[in-house]
Amino acid sequence: MTVMLRGISLLAAVLALGPGAQAWSQGSHPGIAARVNGVEISNERFNAFYQEYRRPYGVNVAGRGDHLDKLTRLRREAMDLMVEQELIRQAAEAQGDIEVSAGEIDAALAEVSEPFKTPEEFTRRIESEGFTEESYRENVARMIAAAKYLDGVRVGVAAVSDEELETYYRDNAVRLTLPEQVRVRHILLTWKPMGTTDDRAAIRAQMAPILDKARAGEDFAALAREYSDDSATAQNGGDTGFFHRSQMVPAFEAVAFALQPGGISDPVETPFGVHILRLEERKEARLLPLDEVREQLREHIRGEKMEAAVKQETERLRQEGEVAILIPLERPKSN
Numbered sequence: 001m002t003v004m005l006r007g008i009s010l011l012a013a014v015l016a017l018g019p020g021a022q023a024w025s026q027g028s029h030p031g032i033a034a035r036v037n038g039v040e041i042s043n044e045r046f047n048a049f050y051q052e053y054r055r056p057y058g059v060n061v062a063g064r065g066d067h068l069d070k071l072t073r074l075r076r077e078a079m080d081l082m083v084e085q086e087l088i089r090q091a092a093e094a095q096g097d098i099e100v101s102a103g104e105i106d107a108a109l110a111e112v113s114e115p116f117k118t119p120e121e122f123t124r125r126i127e128s129e130g131f132t133e134e135s136y137r138e139n140v141a142r143m144i145a146a147a148k149y150l151d152g153v154r155v156g157v158a159a160v161s162d163e164e165l166e167t168y169y170r171d172n173a174v175r176l177t178l179p180e181q182v183r184v185r186h187i188l189l190t191w192k193p194m195g196t197t198d199d200r201a202a203i204r205a206q207m208a209p210i211l212d213k214a215r216a217g218e219d220f221a222a223l224a225r226e227y228s229d230d231s232a233t234a235q236n237g238g239d240t241g242f243f244h245r246s247q248m249v250p251a252f253e254a255v256a257f258a259l260q261p262g263g264i265s266d267p268v269e270t271p272f273g274v275h276i277l278r279l280e281e282r283k284e285a286r287l288l289p290l291d292e293v294r295e296q297l298r299e300h301i302r303g304e305k306m307e308a309a310v311k312q313e314t315e316r317l318r319q320e321g322e323v324a325i326l327i328p329l330e331r332p333k334s335n
Contacts, residue, residue: 035324036086053078075329087317092149100141154306160298181283185238188230190273220278
């Protein structure tokens, strides 16, 4: 089971919504970072959450300039998420009819504890955050209830009508158009030491007779299997499979899209070496027919509507709630 609240993991979320002024937690947390409908979120809790939130971005905490701007942005985003998650948790609790089973809690705890090497290490971590095993379990249950609350918001979204589907299809024709694609075979001689005064010239010279053979009508796939240094395609006769623009290095791509079916290129130099290409097949850009994508598109639109409903609900909770941010969100000098 993966419990997510608006894109943040359960591990980060329980760090955010742990001990504040709540009776279910223990420990001392000097300084308050925020207050959400009277519930206090400690500085310690915010800093723990911020560290978890920042980690995937790999931003150097000692950075200056752009890094300092990024850190400030990440602190603001972390605070917004903490506030949002606390509002959702409170809404779930107020609803009063959301049930969370022991099995669901056990599964979530297994997921959260999985990154830790031993159960003892996990226990030390939650205790360092002010939890007992019992209070941590209670907090996880609250987070699951909050996730279920958002699931209820999503379920309440109306089905996508045919009219909505057709309008979306018309308005997103560019996004639903498959780009032009080509499939080529190529032979690559990589740049490598040749023991000559001009190794690159020597490699170009090696390609010349291979190109002559290809243009004389010898089987290009067989030539690729014999001569190509590209281990990924050589045994497949140099076949790249279909690709569209921006998927290959520029020089290779430019020649591939300029060829006509059956055409063989002059030698092409890239950072990898010298290539010759033969165009096997071209697929022109085409708009996917509505009947071909109807149900997948309907599911996609409903997904967008669900997330819009979640956003609307969290904005409502925020507007109707009392939220006070009690710390500056620019990066502290101590970091």
